[in-house]
Amino acid sequence: MRGMELPLNHTQKLRLQKALESLESLSSVTNSNASVTVADSIPVNQEDGVLKGHGTTELEGEVVATVCGVIERVNKLVYVRTLRARYKPEVGDIIVGRVIEVAPKRWRLEINFSQDAVLMLSSMNLPDGIQRRRTAVDELNMRSIFEEDDVICAEVRDFMRDGSLQLQARSQKYGKLERGQMLTISPYLVKRRKQHFHHLEQYGIDLILGCNGFIWVGEHVEIKDNMIEDEPTKPDSKNKKSQISTTLEEQEETYTTLETRQNICRIANAIRVLTTLGFSITLDVILEIVDLSTKKGLDIHEMLGAEFCVLVAEKEAERRSVSTRRKR
Amino acid sequence: MEFVSPEGLRLDGRRPMEMRQLRAELGAVSRADGSAIFEMGNTKVIAAVYGPREVQHRGQQLNDKALIRCEYTMANFSTGDRMRRPKGDRRSTEISLVIRQTMEACIMTHLMPHSQIDIFVQVLQADGGTRSACINAATLALADAGIPMCDLVTSCSAGYLNTTPLLDLNYVEDSAGGPDVTVGILPKLDKVTLLQMDAKLPMDIFENVMQLATEGCKAVANYIREVLMENTKQLENRRGV
Incomplete structure (x- = not known):
């Protein structure tokens, strides 16, 4: 059994088995016999016309599954929903990812997809909250926003033509997670x-x-709205004092x-x-x-x-x- | 040496057309995307699949399909005499290549461009027929990882000793020096993807032996399908609504 290397004693084993059996009996009521494995043919009504979706292929006039999973039917569309597989992104999904590379104008994120996702510098809000063109200076300061190995939350924006993925983080709720x-x-x-x-x-x-x-x-x-943060400039001596106090505040904050x-x-x-x-x-x-x-x-x-x-x-x-x- | 007794029994007590006991288990490696353990009698193989994931060396990236890599290793303790094996020896390179080619034929690589799939197989116990056991284990691991394939690949070996065709040779029979035919088939499409033999056999006998191996492949396919079906149902039932 997957991931179940627990040292169960005899009664615990029996109790677990009983619980799992009851789960099985409950779900078999709701979905009956819709599971397929690789190369199983899927029964379809050919006369109605069929749209083959993900996880299916055609073979000698039959619709055949190419992955293990559960058959789903939406009107004419027939597809196989995989269970254990890598993430299949859809536009608008909220994802958590880890930065693995800081590249020119973009970050590359590991998100459990077949390729690394791309977060462009231009598709996220700057820390100062001002909407403007990204300059070369911004590009040089990219590491001050996200570094390698930072964990980030973002949204799927769209797919590029070659199948790679673009993300966006245009809100205060997205960004670095600490x-x-x-x-x-x-x-x-x-x-x-x-x-x-x-x-x-x-x-x-x-x-x-x-x-x-x-x-x-x-x-x-x-979530702080940084847009309002427009501090008036202070004289130098005051500024130094406030810096010390901020470090203490920061300590408390972290x-x-x-x-x-x-x-x-x-x-x-x-x-x-x-x-x-x-x-x-x-x-x-x-x-x-x-x-x-x-x-x-x-x-x-x-x-x-x-x-x-x-x-x-x-x-x-x-x-x-x-x-x-x-x-x- | 007598490999088939007058009563028609082989050295390990099987009939000539009998296979060893099969056992398969999914999810043996927790960090891998898909993994499996496959046993044919005393031969035991573990396979792990990682991917589809970002290509490690940019130069190898393919724009229209996924890159498939395979690595076959034998554990030091897998054979009777424990010995250190260098990593890139000829035998393991050859088997890596064989497994990669057979798996590449059934994976729908065009669906995953710019990515790579790694297959690692390791022999834990070697008792003949490691090649076929590795292919079966790799198929299971790929199916577990949810990688689209046009068909399962299953493999089995057969030999010819004492003027009898023998199915699924073990180590003693394998090292007797007779012909050893390894066959890999796509059971649904009914096509052969792998055929290896390092000896000579008359045409009519070869046909018999190959027929026997193909039957063995089909039996393996039925078993693998059962295991996958059970696993799929279990995952779905557990997940609930």
Whole structure:
């Protein structure tokens, strides 16, 4: 079993098995026999006309799957939704990525796609917030905005003609992410939604579920509107004083309290447990798991143990059975 | 030496047309995009696939299709006598090339331009038929990584000893010096993508042996398909709505 190298004892094994079986029985009600593997033929009604989508090809008049996954049909379109695969970007997706190269006028980002994504200097807001042409000086100061190995949040802008990807970060909510952890999970576990930025007020934490399977858990940062920041020039002697005070302020700013750090770890571990079990990641589920761990009085490190994993599986089975009953 | 006893049993107790037991497992390497362990009897192979990802050396980048790279290695402990193996020896270079070519034939490379796919296969236990086991493991790993392929590739070997065609030779039979035919097929398209033999055989006998190996390939294909189907269903069920 994938990623399940947990030292389970006999009862835990049985409980896990039972929970997973009940999950299986629940989902087989909703989707019956739509799974295909490579080179399986997909039954279609030829007379209606078929549009072959991703993951399909034609062979001797038959539609054949080229990947393992689930058949999806939208009117005439037939395509195969892959499960475990690299990220397939769509315009407007919110993604988290890591800078791997600072190139002329652009940054290259690793985003779990088949190529590196490109973030142009011209397609992001400058730190001073003024809209203007980017000059050669801006280009030289690119490292002051993002350096190599920085984690960044951005939006997919469009595809170039050769298939490479362009990003944009034209808002205060995009940009560099600091003071937190990035988690890497399989992209099929993250669903596209209206909301990918979450501010968890009770924990003081920002959670970004990137569509590309990179997830950011970090301390909450107030979005400041830099446009207004137009400080009047001061005399030199005053300026020096204020510089010292800013360094102290900065120190205070960069300090993250222990409680927040623990919350970050707790949420990150909740996501880790969910991914080892292969459950889809949504805000509600994550919060439920965090609540479960605090209710059981578990330490953060105990969340990755066998017992908690079994508990999460049982909880999820219960949750899904309730929600399916409600639907009926 | 007698490889088939008068009762019609081979050295390891199989019938001439019997395969060794197959076992496959997906997701053996957690950091890879796709990975698999494939066992044929005592032969055990692990495969890991990384990609499609950005090309490492810009000069090798192809504008119309993906670059495929393959590396075959044998672990030091894989054979009976433990020995250090130099990395780029002739045998492993040749097998790397064979695996790369067979996989390249079935991967739809034109869908992933400007990218590269790396396939790493390592033999953990060698007991004959490592070539075919590696190809089967690579197919599974590629399917696990969600890389589009026009068909699965499966492979199996067959030999001819004591005037009997034998399916799926083990190490003792392999080193007997008789002919060893390795066949790789695309089961759905019913085409041969790999055919290797380092000896001479009369035409009619060769046809029999190859037929036997092809049957073996089809049996492997059925098993691989079962494993993939089970894995897909499991992932989908777990994921939920």
